[in-house]
Amino acid sequence: MVLLLQDRGRLTAHQIAGELGVSIRTVYRDIEALGAAGVPVYAELGANGGYQLVDGYRTKLTGLTEQEAGSIFLAGVPSAAAELGLGAVLTTAELKLRAALPARLSRHVDEIRDRFHLDPAGWFRETESHPELAALAGAVWNRRRVRMRYRRWREPREVERVVSPLGIVLKAGVWYFLALAGQDIRTYRVATVLELTVLDETFERPSDFDLAATWAEWAVDFERRLHRDHATVRLAPAALSRIPYLMTRAMSREVDAAVGPPDDDGWTTVTLPIESINHAHAEFLRLGGDIEVLAPPALREMMRSTAQSLRLLYEGEDVGPGR
Structure with a gap:
């Protein structure tokens, strides 16, 4: 409670109870205990009132436990700390560290937090469950x-x-x-x-x-084992610019290393690592008409068959399930 008041300034009993996960009755009891122990905490009455410490008071009770010290490396990714079961420990460790800082540096910490945020999760994926x-x-x-x-x-x-x-x-x-x-x-x-x-x-x-x-x-090694085969393709200029955003890192690296002068049509021929023919078929379809598969023949035939099916699907004039 002392660390909270030292860090935040004036707080109501409701706010303290919410931060510490205790009842308001416990807050009242501990405020009395702090006063009896000589900690200069007082109550400010009124609509904007609350509990606060006398100006200039700073506690020396900032020693970190082993768990708290070990959790500090996760300070930039609190969601990861929570999943590891260290959320409360990390919060306490941060409070103790901030309590040891001069007011100027403590404000600087808040400014950094307002300007930089780390989000380790990937895009376009449901969050996995990790009960264990x-x-x-x-x-x-x-x-x-x-x-x-x-x-x-x-x-x-x-x-x-x-x-x-x-x-x-x-x-x-x-x-x-x-x-x-x-x-x-x-x-x-x-x-x-x-x-x-x-x-x-x-x-x-x-x-x-x-x-x-x-x-x-x-x-x-996993990336190397994942891409067991190769495919030779022709890429339009538009496909070259989209490869880093749509394909795997291994494919993107291969394109960067292998890109040579374009042919008369402006297309570039490269050999890309692929996981399998089926996987490559799904990946290459994302490039639409900006990619032509040259080899292996089975993948070229699969792409040709899909293109034929799409043409038959869309060439009719009628649209909708009743066509």
């Missing part, structure tokens, strides 16, 4: 093994494993965790975990494990 994320984070921190039942893309679809979770990563709004499964370090998507039990059994983290470096290496 907080428990998983606790297991990572306390080096506890977990038993989990999770869903994967190949048969059998649901699998149970006992793993040793090493770290958690937030990538473009999607949570992943890295874990020791036997002797191998594997990566799992948190949203695929259907059920999780934290075991009493602890484990030793590999002394040479580096979360950031391991994740970066895995991400590069």
Whole structure:
């Protein structure tokens, strides 16, 4: 309460109760206790009244707990802290830090917050549910093994494993965790975990494990394995400008590296990495008539067949279900 009043100035009992998640009766009781302890807090009556500290009073009670100190790295992404179960801890840590700042610097913090905001979630995607994320984070921190039942893309679809979770990563709004499964370090998507039990059994983290470096290496390898095939295409100038916004990063890099002089029609021929023929078919349709597939033949035929179907669908004069 002292930190709140020191940071915010005058607050009503209702405001204090809302910030701290307590009853108004508790606020009244604690205000009396603070006064008895010698903290110079007083009540200002009237329509704009409330509780406040005597001007110039600053508490020295700003020591951070281990949890609070560890949560500070998430200060720029409070939504991520909340999903990890550290929302309240982060709020308390921030209050203690602000209480230790001179008034001028505290105002500067507010100015920065008004001008810069971090939103780690990706566009055009429903937010995933992560009911096991907080428990998983606790297991990572306390080096506890977990038993989990999770869903994967190949048969059998649901699998149970006992793993040793090493770290958690937030990538473009999607949570992943890295874990020791036997002797191998594997990566799992948190949203695929259907059920999780934290075991009493602890484990030793590999002394040479580096979360950031391991994740970066895995991400590069995942992208390489994802794009197993290639397609040769001709791109209109309009398609070249839209590739960075519509296609994967790997495709965009390949276009930047391979673009040469255009042909007589102004089109450019490039070879792009693709995940599969079916996937490429869906991706390339987004470019409409600004792309021509040259190879492989199966993908070219699939694009031709789709274009023929679209022509037959739209060439009639009548419009609507009754045509």
